[in-house]
Structures are given as structure tokens and as C-alpha cells.
Amino acid sequence: MSLVAPIALAGQIAVACVLFVVCVVVKMIFFIRVARNQRPSLSRVPGPRLARWTRLWIAWALGTGRSHEVWVDVNRKYGPVARIGPNHVVTDDPEITRRILAARSGYVRGPWFDSVRIDPHIPNIVSERDPKKHSRIRAKLAPSFTGKSVATMEPVIDHLIAGWIDTLRKRFASPAQVSFDISRRIQYLTTDIITKICLGDEIGCIRHDRDMHDILETVEVGNKFCQYFSVFLGLSTLFFWLAKVPALRRVILPKVGDKSGIVRQAVEKRDKEESSYSNDIVSSLLSRGMPKDQIDSEVVIALVAGTDTTSTSVQATLLSIITNPQVYKTLDAEIRAAVARGDISTPIRDAEAKQLVYLQACVLEGLRKFPPLSQLRERVVPEGGDFLGMYNLPAGTFVGLNAWGLQLNKDVYGENADLFYPERWLVDDPDQLHAMHQTHSLIFGHGSTKCLGTSIAMMELAKVIFELLRNFEITIANPHKPWSSQCYGIFYQRDFNVRLRPVEDTYAPPPKYEHVILSDS
Numbered sequence: 289m290s291l292v293a294p295i296a297l298a299g300q301i302a303v304a305c306v307l308f309v310v311c312v313v314v315k316m317i318f319f320i321r322v323a324r325n326q327r328p329s330l331s332r333v334p335g336p337r338l339a340r341w342t343r344l345w346i347a348w349a350l351g352t353g354r355s356h357e358v359w360v361d362v363n364r365k366y367g368p369v370a371r372i373g374p375n376h377v378v379t380d381d382p383e384i385t386r387r388i389l390a391a392r393s394g395y396v397r398g399p400w401f402d403s404v405r406i407d408p409h410i411p412n413i414v415s416e417r418d419p420k421k422h423s424r425i426r427a428k429l430a431p432s433f434t435g436k437s438v439a440t441m442e443p444v445i446d447h448l449i450a451g452w453i454d455t456l457r458k459r460f461a462s463p464a465q466v467s468f469d470i471s472r473r474i475q476y477l478t479t480d481i482i483t484k485i486c487l488g489d490e491i492g493c494i495r496h497d498r499d500m501h502d503i504l505e506t507v508e509v510g511n512k513f514c515q516y517f518s519v520f521l522g523l524s525t526l527f528f529w530l531a532k533v534p535a536l537r538r539v540i541l542p543k544v545g546d547k548s549g550i551v552r553q554a555v556e557k558r559d560k561e562e563s564s565y566s567n568d569i570v571s572s573l574l575s576r577g578m579p580k581d582q583i584d585s586e587v588v589i590a591l592v593a594g595t596d597t598t599s600t601s602v603q604a605t606l607l608s609i610i611t612n613p614q615v616y617k618t619l620d621a622e623i624r625a626a627v628a629r630g631d632i633s634t635p636i637r638d639a640e641a642k643q644l645v646y647l648q649a650c651v652l653e654g655l656r657k658f659p660p661l662s663q664l665r666e667r668v669v670p671e672g673g674d675f676l677g678m679y680n681l682p683a684g685t686f687v688g689l690n691a692w693g694l695q696l697n698k699d700v701y702g703e704n705a706d707l708f709y710p711e712r713w714l715v716d717d718p719d720q721l722h723a724m725h726q727t728h729s730l731i732f733g734h735g736s737t738k739c740l741g742t743s744i745a746m747m748e749l750a751k752v753i754f755e756l757l758r759n760f761e762i763t764i765a766n767p768h769k770p771w772s773s774q775c776y777g778i779f780y781q782r783d784f785n786v787r788l789r790p791v792e793d794t795y796a797p798p799p800k801y802e803h804v805i806l807s808d809s
Contacts, residue, residue, distance in 0.1 A: 300322060335362065339371055345377070357692075360380070363378065373686070379677070380694050381621045381677065388687060394671075397737075399415055399524070399686075402524045410581050413426055422736070426552040442568075446480075457788075471781040479536060507592055511778050555574070555583050598748055606762070619757065631643075642750075657695070691731065701724060
């Protein structure tokens, strides 16, 4: 019996020794991998100390919910090209960004884009990294978002905006001015608009005043996780591998579109219809011979791009206007004068909105001060390496694009670039205006990867801002905390509580909706 204690002690010591050896081995493996990941040629590029050793620094930035501000702070502290990871840099230089995104620059999309695949085995227009394959997808999608197709979408958008304004008036505008969360209602509007354009029918978020099919919730949760897939690339590889197993695929891959599979339902419905005429993007893509699985992925990407990004732009611009008394007063005067002259339709037409210079200045400034995407969208330095700024970067380096930093460039926008100041767009200086517009256009990308929906987004943004201020006087319910905004690469706003007072003399009932056909030209 006296030997039990020594034997037990010896066993504990043995276990402790084994654990110690395991810990030492794990640490050795970790430091070996860290050392292997080090790029000596990047050592001259300044950045946060921890960032040069591990991608955990990027993960930390994403986890803060304010990564857009982190990227801005990094470039301001360390320069227009700064190191944020073992093989990662970020730039806020407009000239460098244009050169990277230019056609035939040699730069290609990096593994970051794998994180935005809807189906792991079907690349979409955003996730496709091969330039030639991307161009083929873009060629089939472009006719649905350009030319006459945009013009034929306008009556659809007008009908839904007018109905939305009518709903706000009936449900939320009153002499008592009860406050409500307008962020959710703007999301409902943008969701109904994009589903109407893509699928042929809106899903009824406005009508039911809720997130139908949990589309918005699904997209938000998905973006929370996907941003980490873009950093820890092994997660994407594991996810793609698991999706090859049929039993697991049904579990880990949701029905395309949302929990009810509304995209696939729309594709099947349009495919069975005999009529060759269409007023939605699904039908247009079917007529061009795009496979159904590919249409699923492309339409879901369009739904994501057309809901939260557009909603964020509307909300940020509206907040900037109504919290700036001088801007609000000037824009309101322009709106009242235009309505009084009888120059404006109900709702306002795109051509009419483009004639209102202060409205357009507010839209441009709203987008500049709050770009709806903060994702780094990394490109890969081509073979032979490249000089960016003062640094020679080796081939294979990931270069992130700082969307927010680009729009705060003081060399382009002046010393007051941090201010919301629409008047900057009204200066009589062609060279300055050209430089600002060139940089501003980078919000939507550049070259062969420029967003196809730019014209629709700009039209929608101007219409919604105009109609809100035309029909209501809007005040913030809580000036000390006007909203809550979280960043997961895409922004999500909540608690944007406002009060509406109807302006009766400018109100008109929504127009009757007429069937329209999207043109291929």
C-alpha cells in the first residue's frame, strides 16, 4: 500500500512531462509556420507590430465591428501602403487603386473572394477569380443592368417607392409624431425593389412590415461568418470539402436565396413559362442560356448587393442631411421650389432628379462619407512583383483596398474631407471636380470589376431621399445616439428612430403600376 502514492505521483509526473512535450512541439510548429509566413521583402512596409506575425490581427479588426475605421487609422498612421498581415498590405491611395483594378494590370482577385461564393462549387460574378471566366459571366449579366433595361426598371421602382411613402404616411406619420425605426423600413423597401427586379414579384416586406423569409437576418448572419473565412483561408477549403459530401451538403448549404428557396422557385417558374417576354432578371438570364444553378448564385448576389448596400447608402445620406440644419434647409428649399414649379413627377423621375444640383451633391457626399462596403477585396501582386508607393512588393502579396480611406483623401477632397459638405461638389473648378469624381467612382469599383448596378443604385438613392423629404419633415428621436451601425464588411443599422410630420400640400397617391419589359439592349 505504501507504494501507491509514489506510483500515482510518478504517473502524474509522466503525464505532465507528456503534456509539456506536446506544448513544446505545438509551440515549435507554430513559430516555424510563423517564420515561414514571414516575407523579408515586406519587412520595410510599416504597420502594427502584431500584424507582421499573424493574421489574428486582421481577425481582431473584423471582430471590432468597426473595421472600416481600423483600416483608415492604419493608413493614416503608417502611410498610403501599410502592412496588416504576414502577407497582407492595405492601401488608401486612389492612383494605386486605379492601377491595380485597371484592365491588364496583371493583378487578379485573391483567395478573399472565395468567401463570397453562394455555392462552393459555382463561382459567381463576385467570387470568380479567373479573369476570362469572370468576363463571360459579366457579359451575360450586363444587359440586364445597363442601357434600356435600367430605364424600363424605373416604373417598377417608382411604384414601390410611392407605395412605401404611402405606407409610412398611414402607419407612422401623425400629429403626435410617434417615433419608429426607419432603418428597418428602408431595408424592407430595398428588399422589395430588388426582388421585384430580379424575380418578377416583390416578397412583401413593405406590405407585411417584416423581414419576409428572414432574408435580411440570413444575409447578416452569413456576412458575420464569411468575413473570417476571408482571413483564415483553411476554413473555406474545409467548407468546400465538406460540401462535396451529399449528406453534409444538404445540412451546411441553405436553399439558394433564403430558407424557402424563393430564387430557385422563381427560376423554375420562369423556365416553365412559354412567353419569351419578361420583366425580371431571372427570365433575362434564362433567355441567354445561363444554367439554372448559375442563375441561383448570380441572383442571390444581386439580392445581397441590392438590399443592404443600397439601404446603408440611403440611411447614411438621410442621417447626414437631417442632422445638418444648413444642408437640410438648402435641400428642402430646392425640393419645394421644384415641386412648386410643377417640374416634378410623382414620384420624381430619374431625369428630373439629375437636374436638382443640390440633391445630387447630397447623394454624392453621402456616399463619399459612408461608402456601403468596407471589405478589403484583396488583389494579388503579379509575377515579378510590383512597386506600390515606396515599396517593392513580391509576387503573391495580398493588397487590400481601403474603400473608406480612399474617400477621405485630403489631396483630392481638401482639408475638410472628414466633414459632410455637399457644397464641395458645387465648385467652379473642372480639374478639382474631375479628380473628385474619379476617386468617388471607386466606391463602385473600377475597370472590368466595376459594379453593374451602379446606375440603379444612384437612381434609387436620389428618388428615396427626395420623396422622403418631399413628403415629411423628419427629426431624430434620440440626438445623442441617432442609430446603431455595425460593420461586417457590409453595414447593418438598427435603432435609427425618427419622427415624421407629413407635409400635406406635396402629397399625391401612388401611381398605378404598369407591366414593363426589360430590354436586352
